[in-house]
Amino acid sequence: MTPGRPRVPTIVLCLALMYTVGSSTYLAQRIAVTGFPPLRMVGLRFAVSGALLYAVARARGARTPSPGEWAAAALSSVPLLVMGMGGIAIAVQRMPSGLAALVFGSVPLWTALFDRLWGGRLSRAEIAGLLVGAAGVAVASLRGALRADPAVAVILLVAAAGHALGFVLTRRLRLPAGILGTATQILCGGTLLLVASVARGERSSPDGPGAGSLFALGYLIVFGSMLVYSALGYLLRNARPALASSHAYVNPLVALVLGATLGGERFTLADVLGLGLVLGAVALVALGARERRDVGLRASSASVPATPR
Numbered sequence: 220m221t222p223g224r225p226r227v228p229t230i231v232l233c234l235a236l237m238y239t240v241g242s243s244t245y246l247a248q249r250i251a252v253t254g255f256p257p258l259r260m261v262g263l264r265f266a267v268s269g270a271l272l273y274a275v276a277r278a279r280g281a282r283t284p285s286p287g288e289w290a291a292a293a294l295s296s297v298p299l300l301v302m303g304m305g306g307i308a309i310a311v312q313r314m315p316s317g318l319a320a321l322v323f324g325s326v327p328l329w330t331a332l333f334d335r336l337w338g339g340r341l342s343r344a345e346i347a348g349l350l351v352g353a354a355g356v357a358v359a360s361l362r363g364a365l366r367a368d369p370a371v372a373v374i375l376l377v378a379a380a381g382h383a384l385g386f387v388l389t390r391r392l393r394l395p396a397g398i399l400g401t402a403t404q405i406l407c408g409g410t411l412l413l414v415a416s417v418a419r420g421e422r423s424s425p426d427g428p429g430a431g432s433l434f435a436l437g438y439l440i441v442f443g444s445m446l447v448y449s450a451l452g453y454l455l456r457n458a459r460p461a462l463a464s465s466h467a468y469v470n471p472l473v474a475l476v477l478g479a480t481l482g483g484e485r486f487t488l489a490d491v492l493g494l495g496l497v498l499g500a501v502a503l504v505a506l507g508a509r510e511r512r513d514v515g516l517r518a519s520s521a522s523v524p525a526t527p528r
Contacts, residue, residue, distance in 0.1 A: 254432025269406025299385020306378025355496025
């Protein structure tokens with residue numbers, strides 16, 4: 220294998236981290252917010268993990284980010300982490316973690332919508348996927364467990380849309396390359412979340428956090444942030460887009476199972492049906508995106524004149 224070429228074992232390891240650890244973060248957040256206010260919890264999660272990743276990157280010889288790169292990291296972290304992960308932290312106080320994962324399974328649909336609205340058209344398959352995904356979220360919100368708390372359903376939808384917008388901005392803004400880009404982004408997001416916690420007037424319980432919430436927060440810092448976000452960054456840089464985003468199919472399923480088995484969470488048939496619709500919608504969007512790429516490649520190759528031999 221030539222130097223610098225993506226290594227298959229590393230890609231497999233990153234996928235395994237996204238499928239397992241990435242799925243478990245929903246339940247871990249639900250446990251962590253029993254001892255910490257939600258925005259403070261997620262702010263500590265990303266501020267600490269971002270600082271540690273930044274220190275690792277600098278120790279490995281990474282250059283100091285420019286002011287413009289810091290600004291891009293901060294700007295992209297607002298929808299990605301402040302709105303997206305902050306919204307989840309608020310929601311899991313009042314609803315099962317598996318349902319949060321179900322609604323967040325719609326992130327690829329929102330991403331496709333924002334990406335196309337930014338400067339492109341949606342294919343028929345992508346339009347169908349967006350409609351099916353909206354139906355899936357509606358089933359879970361109106362007929363499933365989410366109907367008991369419509370405000371939480373709205374918070375989750377806004378969080379999912381914000382997280383997707385953050386993905387689009389991350390690809391389009393000039394962040395530092397490699398792990399340094401991940402570090403600066405989550406460090407900025409964590410700092411902004413802590414500021415939002417103070418502005419919101421969050422207060423800890425008089426008894427303070429228990430052992431379970433402390434362990435869950437530590438798990439989120441080390442495994443749920445440093446490892447998972449580094450793995451995602453590697454996949455986005457070295458794997459095919461369909462493979463890099465495949466965790467969108469797996470995370471909601473695993474999170475539902477973990478919530479039911481380890482968290483004692485209950486789900487309705489409508490929730491399961493909504494999950495099936497959301498996952499089917501993600502598949503349609505992925506298919507439509509691949510068809511558009513294939514058409515673009517054929518068109519570009521057809522426009523190139525034949526090379527004389």
